[in-house]
Amino acid sequence: MTNAVEIRELHKSFGDLEVLKGIDLDVAQGEAVVLLGSSGSGKSTLLRCINFMEEPTSGRVSLNGDLIGTEQGGRMRYRESDLCQLRTRIGMVFQHFNLFPHKTVLENVMEGQVIVLGRSKAEAKEKAMAQLARVGLEEKAPEYPARLSGGQKQRVAIARALAMDPEVMLFDEVTSALDPELVGEVLKTMRQLAEEGMTMVCVTHEIGFAYHVANKVCFLHQGQILEQGAPQVVLKTPETSRVREFLEGHSLFKLPE
Amino acid sequence: MHEWDFAATLADMDLLLLGLWNTIQVFVLALAFGVPLGLGLALGRMSRTPVLSQLCSFVIEFFRTTPPLVQLFWFFFALPILISVQMTPFVASVLTFSIQSSAFFAEIFRGGINSIDKGQWEAAKAIGMTRKASLRRIILPQAVKRMIPAFAERSIELLKTTTLISTVSYADLMFQANELASKTFRPLEVYTVVAVMYFFLILVFSQITILLEYRLAKSGEGTMR
Ligand SMILES: Nc1ncnc2c1ncn2[C@@H]1O[C@H](COP(=O)(O)OP(=O)(O)O)[C@@H](O)[C@H]1O
Numbered sequence: 469m470t471n472a473v474e475i476r477e478l479h480k481s482f483g484d485l486e487v488l489k490g491i492d493l494d495v496a497q498g499e500a501v502v503l504l505g506s507s508g509s510g511k512s513t514l515l516r517c518i519n520f521m522e523e524p525t526s527g528r529v530s531l532n533g534d535l536i537g538t539e540q541g542g543r544m545r546y547r548e549s550d551l552c553q554l555r556t557r558i559g560m561v562f563q564h565f566n567l568f569p570h571k572t573v574l575e576n577v578m579e580g581q582v583i584v585l586g587r588s589k590a591e592a593k594e595k596a597m598a599q600l601a602r603v604g605l606e607e608k609a610p611e612y613p614a615r616l617s618g619g620q621k622q623r624v625a626i627a628r629a630l631a632m633d634p635e636v637m638l639f640d641e642v643t644s645a646l647d648p649e650l651v652g653e654v655l656k657t658m659r660q661l662a663e664e665g666m667t668m669v670c671v672t673h674e675i676g677f678a679y680h681v682a683n684k685v686c687f688l689h690q691g692q693i694l695e696q697g698a699p700q701v702v703l704k705t706p707e708t709s710r711v712r713e714f715l716e717g718h719s720l721f722k723l724p725e
Numbered sequence: 726m727h728e729w730d731f732a733a734t735l736a737d738m739d740l741l742l743l744g745l746w747n748t749i750q751v752f753v754l755a756l757a758f759g760v761p762l763g764l765g766l767a768l769g770r771m772s773r774t775p776v777l778s779q780l781c782s783f784v785i786e787f788f789r790t791t792p793p794l795v796q797l798f799w800f801f802f803a804l805p806i807l808i809s810v811q812m813t814p815f816v817a818s819v820l821t822f823s824i825q826s827s828a829f830f831a832e833i834f835r836g837g838i839n840s841i842d843k844g845q846w847e848a849a850k851a852i853g854m855t856r857k858a859s860l861r862r863i864i865l866p867q868a869v870k871r872m873i874p875a876f877a878e879r880s881i882e883l884l885k886t887t888t889l890i891s892t893v894s895y896a897d898l899m900f901q902a903n904e905l906a907s908k909t910f911r912p913l914e915v916y917t918v919v920a921v922m923y924f925f926l927i928l929v930f931s932q933i934t935i936l937l938e939y940r941l942a943k944s945g946e947g948t949m950r
């Protein structure tokens with residue numbers, strides 16, 4: 469079976485600063501991968517290279533067997549229209565939700581369907597309501613985002629991404645801006661998605677989530693993947709002292725025996 | 726002590742009303758051309774194409790920093806010589822104030838657009854929207870709400886500056902006032918009435934913008950995000 473995401477020899481520099489130094493990563497269909505690593509290790513950048521919010525400096529990215537971009541003179545070239553099209557196939561959820569404040573919850577979830585995918589309003593509304601039901605927020609459809617709690621906003625943001633019928637979902641520290649008591653409802657939604665077989669790549673510091681939900685964890689350090697494997701292996705018996713130290717730093721995390 | 730007598734002024738009120746109408750025409754047309762042109766200049770200035778950006782910056786700064794009276798005289802007296810067009814006081818006035826106000830509106834647009842959290846651009850991009858669609862559907866609707874007070878302020882300034890067009894013999898309210906003052910020998914009464922007319926014109930305009938602001942504020946958005 470083709471991998472949902474295949475990343476080969478990915479490099480990314482911002483000016484002189486090389487942030488990703490050769491990443492190889494496979495995400496199988498239906499798999500949930502968690503990216504771990506300390507701040508500045510390049511997790512967000514890697515995630516953003518998957519949906520081309522950032523253009524890789526070199527390397528290849530494939531989505532369900534489709535190589536993104538065309539090779540020309542040893543370099544990959546990307547057309548903006550192709551990248552827009554690609555982004556419709558990949559959902560992304562941000563730390564700060566980024567809901568559209570001038571639109572209702574329903575309109576937020578309909579926007580991309582109507583404007584980008586060209587669905588009729590009736591169809592978009594039906595799909596939007598279905599996705600809102602999926603994250604348990606049907607009754608908030610007519611509200612404006614300002615009226616929602618942080619956890620509810622984030623679930624709407626998830627519904628907005630799901631409404632595009634993405635092949636992969638990307639989550640970038642989506643619980644980091646939430647009050648602790650609101651983290652659970654968002655993680656529960658993500659867990660439910662993973663159990664339904666959604667392919668997902670998540671950057672998170674919730675190691676409990678990584679342990680219980682992920683099929684694979686990758687530990688990033690200075691722009692390279694230092695360790696990757698099943699969470700029960702990497703999180704319990706890390707090979708490198710770097711990963712051990714990182715996990716010890718997360719004192720709240722107690723692995724079940 | 727001056728003996729106030731408004732009889733002569735009020736008897737020729739139709740002259741002043743005609744002037745008011747002519748002022749409103751120039752004002753409304755300058756807004757109608759100036760606002761879209763301002764948006765164009767703002768987008769040009771923010772463009773990633775250096776030549777376009779620099780050109781728009783230059784136009785904006787030039788029209789913001791040169792005196793409006795000089796611009797008016799230039800369009801009225803100099804332009805017809807350069808490109809041999811028939812220039813009427815009306816056309817010169819509309820042209821001058823459309824371009825002049827567009828330079829100011831451009832900076833208001835730019836400020837409004839830049840004030841929107843960059844997460845909004847990102848969210849729009851992430852669902853596959855083009856930059857153009859993001860701007861039109863997501864960024865501008867939010868930016869415009871925030872721009873309204875600055876926009877109103879600038880428009881009132883524009884309205885007051887239109888009094889300059891009397892100097893090229895366009896029969897605006899100020900021009901009619903001058904005519905009437907020398908006809909009636911009652912400048913005090915004439916200019917008092919004219920001041921009141923400008924006052925009410927601006928009052929009505931600012932009430933409209935406040936109403937607009939209130940309407941837009943009601944449709945959602947209490948806070949960012
Ligand atoms: N747009 C950018 N321009 C310049 N430097 C950036 C940009 N985005 C990220 N970086 C830098 O890249 C490094 C990795 O950032 P990031 O991927 O956000 O790390 P993480 O998500 O793991 O904390 C950091 O040093 C950061 O400052």
Ligand SMILES: [Mg+2]
Nearest residue numbers: 511512513641
């Ligand atoms: Mg990050």
